[in-house]
Amino acid sequence: MGRITLEDGSRVAVIGGGPAGSFCAYFLLTFAERADLSLHVDIYEPRDFRKPGPAGCNMCGGIVSESLVQALAVEGIHLPSSIVQRSIDSYVLHTDDESLRIETPLREKRIAALHRGGGPRDVKALAWRGLDAYLLDLAQERGAKVRPIRVSEVGWEDGRPQVRLDGAAETYDLLVGATGVNSTGWQLFERLGLGARSPETTKTYVTEISLDDETITRHFGSSMHVFLLELPRLDCAAIIPKGNFLTVCLLGKDIDRELIRTFFASPAVRRCFPPGWDPSEGACHCSPKINVGEATRPFMDRVVLVGDCGVTRLYKDGIGASYRTARAAARTAVFSGVSAADFDRHYWRLYRSIARDNRYGHVIFGTLHGVKRMRPLLRGVMKMAGAEQAAARAARRMSIVLWDMFTGSAPYREIFFRTLDPRFLARFAWESAAVVTSDGGRRNGVTGHG
Amino acid sequence: MGEGALGTEYRDGEVICRQGDPGDRMYVVQAGRALVVYEANGREIQLTELSAGDVFGEMAIFDRKPRSATVRAKGPARVLTLDKRAFLRGVHEDPSLAYRILREMSQRVRRLSEEVSRLKQSPGVRAMTSDERRYVLVLPHEQAGLCELLSRALAQEPAIEVVLDRRVGERRQRAEGQTPDRRRTDRRRSAQGATIHIGQR
Structure with missing residues (x-):
């Protein structure tokens, strides 16, 4: 098979403008500049991440891990205070009986708590920007063009992927799938002939609790709060303090209203909040799916999947996995080529290393589950x-x-x-x-x- | 600095890393400014000034030698620490991660080459061989009297040469034809108000 490479003037479509899509566009254009290559990159993203509520939300806990904060700093991408609502330097581990604060040896604030979109449904004022809008802006500053369109039809034209829009069609030299697992994006890749198994998913529960900044600082500080409670069906839970909100994430099997109510009523949770606090007030909530088993073979000639629709880290650091897969795919496309063989040689190794590492993750969280009981x-x-x-x-x-x-x-x-x-x-x-x-x-x- | 500020906050003058200490991490300035100073014989020579986005401390990560200079905050500053191990693991996974660091180091080598070249071309400074003088004391041009006095006093000392810095006017003229980036760098250096430079030969 002949080599398929990106040339001067090549066109790339990125389907999805979340972190994986924005990172991929950003690095495609960054690497192309280093290689003296001129690329045209379109990002298809129908949502406006500046809007509060579900219209601009990517349904996520909103934590940028310390490893990602450091990696981005090395890249020259600094997360400003205008998007980081609270920087985290410690976590408090709660069991039914006791709580323990654990700090890093450096005691430095290197974890960023932020919102992915414009904020919860009941946000009163948009005091902070969301991460997704910030990253999409970075990609645009590099030269990517954002097209606010939901892609519902794709196909092939002379061996090149095509995005079919109402009354028009755009042909590309490379199509990057970055649709996550909470949309119908996978059907597009099936239509292109990607014969891979889609990611295995499980549901989580995320809710936003509105509290004033002073109360959050007094009761939650700059710590992420992790709960290991003896509640059936609940694996673990976390409360992440932000500006005027607390993000609560529950992870487990068949999370329903009863389990949520039991969690908020548990003594370990009650002792974190001010006396008399009512958890049912002002909640914006969702039950997003998360990837717990990678898609097999996430590429073919001129098509590659990045971020959650391919592989992510089990339960943690999903944004970090999006960064790593997007960067590796962009590096392969610019410096090697865009054939399945190129992705197999240069992208597959990183992809599989994340998937393999998750096997250890399953063992660790399985052990934790046993220890908890x-x-x-x-x-x-x-x-x-x-x-x-x-x-x-x-x-x-x-x-x-x-x-x-x-x-x-x-x-x-x-x-x-x-x-x-x-x-x-x-x-x-x-x-x-x-x-x-x-x-x-x-x-x-x-x-x-x- | 608000609740969302990442990194560690340093007060004015607080040391971020010290010359001679082991280099097990590197740093990125998030906000504010920091001074890089070289300490020798009880004196301090200000090498450069850092601002938001600048990376420092990376030399010790690569050459595994002690810190080559001290960095301290100039005014309140916020600095993010980068773990050596995490950085090297990332570079091992993807060597292109080091690209930006390499670019910054290249720019630094370029600036230093220009500085050396300027010093060698400066009146009063001649190229020396290794068996000649070992130290050069550079005095600002308005200290001509002191320069003459020191020259006489140290005339019998072969390891020391005293010269007058005549470059101030030349530098201004040269800066007019330079890029804004270069001019800013030069402004920083002249703003340091260094009265005596000591360069080990």
């Missing part, structure tokens, strides 16, 4: 991490494992092998055994909230 082990986790936080110079083995697991800051493989360290296992076994043998009641108390 065995109270001595869960208390052993809390005791070990608590002792590490209290001692200034102690090795922070459990703290780092928990931090990386809940913030998505390190590959799951790395976390997995850290938990196999004999010193980690010995200390964990010791702390858990101490819980079993002590008369002990439960140690109550929150260490260093907010």
Whole structure:
């Protein structure tokens, strides 16, 4: 098969203007400039991310991990205070009995809490811009053209992908799929003949709670709050403080109104909020799907999938995975070519490494699920991490494992092998055994909230 | 600096990284300004000034040697720390991640080459071989009297040469034909008001 490459004047269509689509357009144009190549990039995105509510929302927890904040800074992309509603430097782990604040050794604010769109339905004033609008603007500044059209028909013309619009058709040299998993985008790729299995998904629950800035600062501080509660069907939950809102994300099986009500009524959650607070007030909520199993073979000649419609990191750092896949696909397209063989040689490796790492993620979260149901082990986790936080110079083995697991800051493989360290296992076994043998009641108390 | 500010905040004059310390991380200025100073024989030589978007501390990541200079905040500044391991892991996965760092280092080498070239062409400074003088004291042009005094006092000291900096007028003339970026760099240097430069040979 002959080489298929992008030449001066080549045209690229990016279907979807979320982070994956914007990053891909941005890097296509950045790499093309480095290679003295002139490209025309169209981004098809029907939503206006500046609008509040569902019309401009991409339904997401809205966390940019510390690894992504750092990677973007190296790229020269700095997330300004106009989009970062709260910078996060710690997290508080809550169980039914106790709460523990865990800080990074640097104690630096390197996690960004933000909204993806214009904000929740009941936002009173648009004080911050959303991430998706910011990234789309970056792509446009690089030269991408945004076309506010929902693509519903695609096909081929002389071996090139074609986007068919009302009464017109646009032919491209490369089509990038960045439609996520919450749209009908996959049908477009099937129509193009992509014989891949679509991503496996599960539903989550996300709600936005309106509170004033001062109350959020006093009760939640600059910490992400993670809940490991003994509630059936709930794997884990997180409360992320932002400007005038708290984003609450629940992860589990068959999350329904009853489970949501039970979660908000649980003592661990109640003790985070001001006394008398009513969770039912002013909530904007959704149940987005998330990718928990990658699409097989996400490319063919002149077509490549990036972001959630291909592969993402399990439960965490979805925006980071979008950045990595979009960048790798753009690099392949500009410096190597746009044939299936090129993507196989240069894109597939990264794609598979994310998918392989998720296998370790499944093991880690499966283990966490087991630990959560065995109270001595869960208390052993809390005791070990608590002792590490209290001692200034102690090795922070459990703290780092928990931090990386809940913030998505390190590959799951790395976390997995850290938990196999004999010193980690010995200390964990010791702390858990101490819980079993002590008369002990439960140690109550929150260490260093907010 | 609000709730959404990423990085660590430093007060005016606070040290961000110190010359001689191990280099296990690098930094990006998020807001404010920082000064890069070289410390030698109890004196400080201001090398450059950094502003938002500038990366520093990357040399120690690549050459695995101690910090080559001290960086301290000039006014309140906010700086993001980048982990060495995370950065190198990213570069290993995709070497093009280092492109921007390489570009900045290239620009720095270019600026330094120009600086060396200017110093060598400067009246009073002649090219020296390694067995000749080892230190050059550069005094501002308005200190001609002091320059003469020091020259006489140190005439018997072969390791030291005292010269008068006559480049101020030349620099202004040259700047008129330069790009805005270059002019800004030069303004920063002249604003430092350095009275004595010591260059080790």
